[in-house]
Amino acid sequence: MDELKQLKDILLKDRSASWDEFPDIGLYKDQVVSYISKQLINFDDREQLTSAMINNYIKGNLLPRPDGKKYTKEHLAGLIEICILKQVLTVGDTGFLLQKELEDSNFELFYGKFRQAIDDSMSKLAEQVDINWGLQNLSDIALHMAVSSYSYKLVCERLVEIIRSKSDTEDLKAEDKKENKQTKKSEKKAEKQQT
Numbered sequence: 001m002d003e004l005k006q007l008k009d010i011l012l013k014d015r016s017a018s019w020d021e022f023p024d025i026g027l028y029k030d031q032v033v034s035y036i037s038k039q040l041i042n043f044d045d046r047e048q049l050t051s052a053m054i055n056n057y058i059k060g061n062l063l064p065r066p067d068g069k070k071y072t073k074e075h076l077a078g079l080i081e082i083c084i085l086k087q088v089l090t091v092g093d094t095g096f097l098l099q100k101e102l103e104d105s106n107f108e109l110f111y112g113k114f115r116q117a118i119d120d121s122m123s124k125l126a127e128q129v130d131i132n133w134g135l136q137n138l139s140d141i142a143l144h145m146a147v148s149s150y151s152y153k154l155v156c157e158r159l160v161e162i163i164r165s166k167s168d169t170e171d172l173k174a175e176d177k178k179e180n181k182q183t184k185k186s187e188k189k190a191e192k193q194q195t
Contacts (some may be wrong), residue, residue: 004131011126014041015119016080019073019108026070029054036079041122049083057082062095077111084118088153093160100163 016039027035029051036049057063063078078098085094102110133141 004129004133008126008129008131010041011122011129015122016040016115017076018115019077019111022073022076026067026072027076028069029066029071032071032075032079035076036083039076039080040083049079054079057091057095060091060095062091062098074107077107077114081111081114088156089160093157096164097160100167 023035032054033049033051054063057079058065062082063075066072066075081098082091082094085097089097101113105113
């Protein structure tokens, strides 16, 4: 079936630009919208990136503010990551996960890691696509993939919850430690004043 061969080819070949392939000059928002739409694998024109979405991602601290009106490689990488992750996670969880991932990395390194994850996933899927599948098998396979996607989504959401709870616990411990340190300083200061 030609459609299955085309699907397999897309899964094997279509990828977002690498960091080095991003434009070296800043882009205006309308240029960014157009550029990003060409970077994502889509089979139709369903949800496309809009200027309003970019504004909301900046307001929600998912993206840094642009330099004047120009958007950089960091913005392009972030928008690709957001557009892909928000297909599975809420925008809030997407922002949280990206923030956690970027704590010990920089935009370029993380984007390379992100692209590798996409490449691994798409390549594995391409291996599963058999161009000889019969039409009667397609609905069974689509159903199986939909249920698998649901299962992955559940696990992903739970992992984000676990990360968030561990992060909150660590933040509370750090806050308590800071308060204890300040209390001890105050006590020492009070002792010095008494003597």
